[in-house]
Amino acid sequence: MASRADQTRFSGGGFAGAPGGWRDRWALWRARKAHVASGLLSQPEPRTIGLYSRGKQMIAGNFVSGAMVVESPDTSIWDVPFADPMARMEVHGFAWLDDLAAYGDTRAQERAQVWTEDWIQRFGRGRGPGWQPDMIGRRLIRWINHAPMLLQGLTPDREAALIANLSAQLHFLAQRWQDAAAGLPRIEALTGILIPSLVLEGMASHIEPALRGLGHEVETEIDMGGGISSRNPEELLDIFTLLTWAAQALAEAGRMASPEHLAAIERIAPVLRALRHADGGLARFHGGGRGAEGRLDAALANAGVKPMPSAGMAMGFARLNGGRTTIILDAAPPSQNGVMAHASTCAFELTSGRRPVVVSCGSGAAFGTEWRQAGRATASHSTLAIEGFSSSRLGSSGEGAFVERADVTTLRVVPGENGAGVHLGHNGWSTTHGVSHIRDLMLTNDGRHLTGIDRLAAIGTTEKRRFERLMAGSRARGIRFALRFHIHPDVETRLDMGGTAVSLALKSGEIWVFRHDGTAKLTLEPTIYLEKTRLRPRESLQIVLSATALDFDTQLGWTLAKAQDTPLAIRDLEREDPASQI
Numbered sequence: 001m002a003s004r005a006d007q008t009r010f011s012g013g014g015f016a017g018a019p020g021g022w023r024d025r026w027a028l029w030r031a032r033k034a035h036v037a038s039g040l041l042s043q044p045e046p047r048t049i050g051l052y053s054r055g056k057q058m059i060a061g062n063f064v065s066g067a068m069v070v071e072s073p074d075t076s077i078w079d080v081p082f083a084d085p086m087a088r089m090e091v092h093g094f095a096w097l098d099d100l101a102a103y104g105d106t107r108a109q110e111r112a113q114v115w116t117e118d119w120i121q122r123f124g125r126g127r128g129p130g131w132q133p134d135m136i137g138r139r140l141i142r143w144i145n146h147a148p149m150l151l152q153g154l155t156p157d158r159e160a161a162l163i164a165n166l167s168a169q170l171h172f173l174a175q176r177w178q179d180a181a182a183g184l185p186r187i188e189a190l191t192g193i194l195i196p197s198l199v200l201e202g203m204a205s206h207i208e209p210a211l212r213g214l215g216h217e218v219e220t221e222i223d224m225g226g227g228i229s230s231r232n233p234e235e236l237l238d239i240f241t242l243l244t245w246a247a248q249a250l251a252e253a254g255r256m257a258s259p260e261h262l263a264a265i266e267r268i269a270p271v272l273r274a275l276r277h278a279d280g281g282l283a284r285f286h287g288g289g290r291g292a293e294g295r296l297d298a299a300l301a302n303a304g305v306k307p308m309p310s311a312g313m314a315m316g317f318a319r320l321n322g323g324r325t326t327i328i329l330d331a332a333p334p335s336q337n338g339v340m341a342h343a344s345t346c347a348f349e350l351t352s353g354r355r356p357v358v359v360s361c362g363s364g365a366a367f368g369t370e371w372r373q374a375g376r377a378t379a380s381h382s383t384l385a386i387e388g389f390s391s392s393r394l395g396s397s398g399e400g401a402f403v404e405r406a407d408v409t410t411l412r413v414v415p416g417e418n419g420a421g422v423h424l425g426h427n428g429w430s431t432t433h434g435v436s437h438i439r440d441l442m443l444t445n446d447g448r449h450l451t452g453i454d455r456l457a458a459i460g461t462t463e464k465r466r467f468e469r470l471m472a473g474s475r476a477r478g479i480r481f482a483l484r485f486h487i488h489p490d491v492e493t494r495l496d497m498g499g500t501a502v503s504l505a506l507k508s509g510e511i512w513v514f515r516h517d518g519t520a521k522l523t524l525e526p527t528i529y530l531e532k533t534r535l536r537p538r539e540s541l542q543i544v545l546s547a548t549a550l551d552f553d554t555q556l557g558w559t560l561a562k563a564q565d566t567p568l569a570i571r572d573l574e575r576e577d578p579a580s581q582i
Contacts, residue, residue: 024176028126031171036164037200042252044199046145047245047302048098049295055103058096059111069535077115078122092123092130093138097146109149116143116150117158124165126172134185136173137192140166141245144196167203170196174206177213183221183228184239190214191242198253207255214246215260226267227315230338233275234288236315237296240268244302269305272296274314275328277351283317283328284349287340287363289532312413318422323447324353325562330381331424333405334392340365340376343390345406345426346439347381350450352562355506356488358382362530367537373399375530378428379484384437384454387480391428391437404428409436409459419444433479434458434466435549448562454483458552467552478548483520483556489529489540495522502543503563511564517557520545
């Protein structure tokens with residue numbers, strides 16, 4: 001993740017002519033003149049996790065990046081004709097080394113070595129799109145992680161060339177890491193300095209400055225509650241993973257991470273646990289996905305932070321759980337500066353066992369600008385939306401950060417004898433329609449029954465007057481709105497009981513039934529599920545309750561209850577490899 005300035009500076013054929021270009025050229029010249037590591041002090045243990053199936057596809061000449069696949073057999077990865085500029089940039093981070101290592105045969109090793117040496121020949125002198133500080137950090141971490149695969153069997157000259165280029169990149173990054181945007185990009189750049197400096201002989205001088213920089217960055221960017229300003233759970237996982245890798249590398253080298261570094265790990269771990277569904281995946285909000293299979297559990301295990309009792313809130317999200325059911329509710333405004341933030345205040349996701357049931361559409365960033373913008377809208381989340389208006393709204397350009405944000409006006413996590421609930425309200429439509437959205441959710445202790453009440457209410461004198469003016473102007477036609485429940489595409493969804501209920505059949509054998517109080521019109525409508533591991537959006541269905549607000553307070557009641565348990569628990573362990581479905 002690079003800032004706009006970083007993308008401008010390092011794009012194209014080199015540094016010349018770009019903002020700050022002379023500083024980059026000077027830093028690169030110094031880096032190439034600096035001393036070269038004499039070898040590796042230890043053989044690192046790979047920490048990055050790749051996909052066997054994706055490595056197999058690369059060996060066959062099928063290159064996948066985000067939502068794209070290109071068939072290009074017998075071609076260097078640098079000559080693959082990716083149409084998406086971001087796809088062409090991503091390969092310079094060398095994450096594909098993880099997949100080749102997962103595949104693990106001699107052909108994978110040969111391609112890893114040849115493509116890496118090809119990169120050095122083409123781009124290793126500072127050309128190409130892969131010279132943002134965070135991208136360099138990502139690349140160096142992979143080169144160190146997979147050094148045994150990259151170096152094994154090389155002639156002394158080829159090995160020396162690779163070590164020399166790795167050294168030059170490290171020297172350059174040590175001078176220019178502050179050009180990375182604050183947060184994840186800068187943490188990735190600093191980790192990309194720290195890990196190679198601990199492993200390469202003769203590079204120890206970079207360790208202490210990187211430690212100080214990392215300590216300062218986490219103290220600044222990780223709040224006291226363990227969250228980040230973007231409120232993107234997957235971005236928080238990326239940061240946590242980098243911090244745990246750095247701490248492990250320091251421990252293996254007989255060094256200690258800084259107190260700020262260790263404290264950040266301690267603060268983040270309980271937040272990620274709170275944002276983890278029963279299936280092991282993260283809640284998908286504000287541009288984040290569920291995370292690679294097993295990555296969250298691996299990061300938490302590596303951190304060694306003991307689970308602590310949760311207060312029910314984490315990074316602005318409320319968590320309810322009972323039995324095998326998990327609910328995660330967005331209970332805060334979207335990020336003020338986040339260009340990936342979603343208008344999802346009051347939206348929730350529900351997972352039963354290892355099966356997602358109620359979801360959001362997700363981030364469409366991998367599918368282009370239009371899908372990314374669509375995914376940010378309130379109607380793409382499982383919550384209430386007024387027709388034609390998101391609860392937080394963009395400016396006239398239709399891009400960037402929200403210029404109007406929903407503020408949370410009421411929030412209570414409510415414990416009870418038979419379960420727990422959340423009372424939440426926001427004023428996202430106060431200025432446009434004179435109403436606020438108030439949502440009450442209650443989940444029983446056994447996780448079998450969720451009760452919901454959603455209200456559009458004019459609260460206070462100002463809102464009531466605004467609502468009255470709107471009603472007078474619309475000749476009492478009212479405010480049309482819809483309550484949406486986006487259903488995961490793996491769930492078989494159908495109208496039942498003469499169209500008054502919806503049955504949801506999970507692949508595990510569970511059956512859930514949705515009912516409502518009859519105030520609104522119930523329909524099943526098409527929706528889309530966006531996953532960056534897929535080539536295209538997946539079709540699914542959404543439950544929609546449509547109604548019109550004519551009074552100061554309009555209320556919809558509904559329930560979602562488990563009608564049948566999983567008949568054979570082992571079936572709940574069957575999972576698809578995401579890459580096998582590409």
